[in-house]
Every structure is written in C-alpha cells, then in structure tokens.
Amino acid sequence: MPNPTIVALGTANPTTQFSQEELLSLASYTDERRRGFFLHSGIEKRHMYVEKATFRPTETTDELNARFRKGGVEIGRLAIQRALDQAGCSAQEIDFVVTTTCTGRLCPNLDAYFVREFAMKERVQRVHVGDMGCASGMIALQQAYNHLRAFPDHRALIVSVEICSSTYYLDDSLETAVANAIFADGAAAAILTSDGAGVEVLGHMSLVRSDYLDLMGFTYPSGRPRILLSKEIRGIGSAMMKELAAAILDRYHLKQEEIRFWVLHSAGRGVLERAQREIGLGDADLQFSRQVLRRFGNMSSATVLFVLNEVIRSGQASPGDLGVMIALGPGFCAEGALLRW
Structure with missing residues (x-):
C-alpha cells in the first residue's frame, strides 16, 4: 500500500x-x-x-x-x-x-x-x-x-x-x-x-510525558484565555525532541547523517538553540526553523507546516532525501514524522 x-x-x-x-x-x-x-x-x-x-x-x-x-x-x-x-x-x-x-x-x-x-x-x-x-x-x-x-x-x-x-x-x-x-x-x-508527487509521509511517532502536564497550556481566569508557559519547557522540550528523533531513526534503521532536512517547530529561540545542541545539528540544519521564527514568530500549530513549506520552497530537496519533522505541545508531548522527497 x-x-x-x-x-x-x-x-x-x-x-x-x-x-x-x-x-x-x-x-x-x-x-x-x-x-x-x-x-x-x-x-x-x-x-x-x-x-x-x-x-x-x-x-x-x-x-x-x-x-x-x-x-x-x-x-x-x-x-x-x-x-x-x-x-x-x-x-x-x-x-x-x-x-x-x-x-x-x-x-x-x-x-x-x-x-x-x-x-x-x-x-x-x-x-x-x-x-x-x-x-x-x-x-x-x-x-x-x-x-x-x-x-x-x-x-x-x-x-x-x-x-x-x-x-x-x-x-x-x-x-x-x-x-x-x-x-x-x-x-x-x-x-x-496516496498517488501524487510530493513529500511522502513514511510514518508517525508520538512521545507523551504526562509528568509535565502542568507546565504548558491555557488557563482561563474569568473566562479569558491566558497562556501557561513554564521556563522549564526549553530544557524539557529540546530533550524530548532529541529522544523522539532517536526513536524515529531507530525504528527505520537510519543514521542521523542520512537525514537531509530537520523540520523542527520554531517554538522559540531558546528551544531551537538547545535542540541544536542536544541533537547535534549544525546551523544549516536549523536554517528553515530560524527563518520562520524570524519572519513570523511562533504561530502555534501552523508553525511546523510553515517550516516544511520553507524547505519545499527552497528547492534544495532532491528525490530520495529524508526529513524528520517534530513539533512540541502541551500534555507534554513531542509529535514527529519521517518524510521522504
């Protein structure tokens, strides 16, 4: 199939x-x-x-x-x-x-x-x-x-x-x-x-750590939405990105150097900097995530799709190139996918 x-x-x-x-x-x-x-x-x-x-x-x-x-x-x-x-x-x-x-x-x-x-x-x-x-x-x-x-x-x-x-x-x-x-x-x-040309989604993987449930989300004082965003998220989020990326690579029997594109959610400057260190990525690997952050900020759930769009629009991808796509969210979770051009 x-x-x-x-x-x-x-x-x-x-x-x-x-x-x-x-x-x-x-x-x-x-x-x-x-x-x-x-x-x-x-x-x-x-x-x-x-x-x-x-x-x-x-x-x-x-x-x-x-x-x-x-x-x-x-x-x-x-x-x-x-x-x-x-x-x-x-x-x-x-x-x-x-x-x-x-x-x-x-x-x-x-x-x-x-x-x-x-x-x-x-x-x-x-x-x-x-x-x-x-x-x-x-x-x-x-x-x-x-x-x-x-x-x-x-x-x-x-x-x-x-x-x-x-x-x-x-x-x-x-x-x-x-x-x-x-x-x-x-x-x-x-x-x-299932029958078109584009970016193939090879599979998905989730990582949920409910121990961190209270660190991120919304509260509603007097019915008004207020973002809850603990400073601990930067360290926890980057560590979970690293863990999920390693699990995806392991499932598909891949080495990190086989990944051409890292499509990481532009959560914030601190999260990206820590993720770069944790995973062991170069500046070029984070260029699209930083570009979206610089031009648009963090647009919550739409952000990682903006990053993927920047990769596609760059024209840098060749047939067969692999990409790892990861976003973070409350709950606390990291959600990822393996892509192939």
Whole structure:
C-alpha cells in the first residue's frame, strides 16, 4: 500500500505586520528583563489579525472570540485556496477534512465553516483536533495519514489556523511576557493523496510525558484565555525532541547523517538553540526553523507546516532525501514524522 504524500501546501497570514519594537510598545513593558524577551527573541516581524490604528489591549472575551472567528476563517480560507491551486484540484474533490486550532473555540467548528466557504460535497468526512497546542499540526497530519491508509482513493485536507493574538493577556508574570513576545497569527493547509508527487509521509511517532502536564497550556481566569508557559519547557522540550528523533531513526534503521532536512517547530529561540545542541545539528540544519521564527514568530500549530513549506520552497530537496519533522505541545508531548522527497 502506498504511503500518503503531501502534494500541496499553502500558508497565509493576516496582512497587518508588526515589528517587535511596535509590539513591545503596545505591551508597555518597561523593565529590561521583559523588554529582552521581545528584543532578543530571534523574531523580527509578526503578523496579527488586528487593525493597527484602532487596536487596544482592552478587548472583552466576546470581542476576542469574534476576532478569532473572523480572522480564522479568513486566513484559513486563503491557505486552503493556495493549497487547492497548487494541487490543481477543486474543493469538491476533497473527501476528508482535518482542522486544528487551540486559540479559539467555535461550535460548529472551523471545519464546518470551510465546508460552507468552499461548497464542499455533502458526504465529506471531518474531524477537528482541538486544544492540543503547537503539536496539533502534526496530529492533524497524523489523522490524514491514518485516513488515507484506510481509504487510499481519497483526498485529505488538513488546515491549521491560529489567531494567537486573540489569547493575549497582560499581568505581572514573566511567562505571560514571554508568550506576548513570541506568538503570532497564521494558517497552513496541506492536501494529501496516496498517488501524487510530493513529500511522502513514511510514518508517525508520538512521545507523551504526562509528568509535565502542568507546565504548558491555557488557563482561563474569568473566562479569558491566558497562556501557561513554564521556563522549564526549553530544557524539557529540546530533550524530548532529541529522544523522539532517536526513536524515529531507530525504528527505520537510519543514521542521523542520512537525514537531509530537520523540520523542527520554531517554538522559540531558546528551544531551537538547545535542540541544536542536544541533537547535534549544525546551523544549516536549523536554517528553515530560524527563518520562520524570524519572519513570523511562533504561530502555534501552523508553525511546523510553515517550516516544511520553507524547505519545499527552497528547492534544495532532491528525490530520495529524508526529513524528520517534530513539533512540541502541551500534555507534554513531542509529535514527529519521517518524510521522504
């Protein structure tokens, strides 16, 4: 049975772009430590679904959720259209849709909105991966992989949409300042088939450490989303990336030098630096992850798909090249896949 293949990948961001200096000014941090989270983050620009002229950090929870819904549908639709155009197929040819987000809640969820936006067929199958954080882009890919293994004649669409700006929170904690310094808005959509040319997904692997359950996720004081992001994550996350990468290599009887591309989630500057040391990678191995972090920040679940898109767009891959793709998420987990061009 052929392995599912990513035949198209589209990304999208809100048109409004901020420099780190602009966002620091909006957050109004004045102490050097919190200012340093913004200015030494490895991030130059971030996209946010807000209006620069009118935005004020005083939105109600209703306003935040309305902005999530409007922005999520808008940039998600754009990413999907770009993927469809690349694949040369229509939305009516899609058999299975997987959506994922952790930055807003809707019922019905995003999948229903996209089915309506694109007038997809009535018999399209759907699943939503919710509240699984930055790793859920990988989990969505895993769901599409599993579906196509069961139904190899189908076409699958995965859509990751994050409006992280709808989860901002202002308080005195350092972890909140870190979150405000790195997260941004973006969407990515990928189309998978069992018979197309593209990036073959050879298999998936998960690593879950529930001992670290309380270190990352969201809390909801007075119903308002607030990111929980412990400083311990940098060390734990990089160690889990190393462990998962080694397990993937072992399963497929590969040596590290056989991996051409390392598609690592751009979680933050510190996580990438530690992962580079832990795994034993060179600067070239992390160029695409750092490029996404620099240009877009951390867009939660969409980020690792942006990194893969940068690898594809670079034109550096040759047939037969292998890649390891890994993202981190709450729970605490590392989710990975082995790819082949």
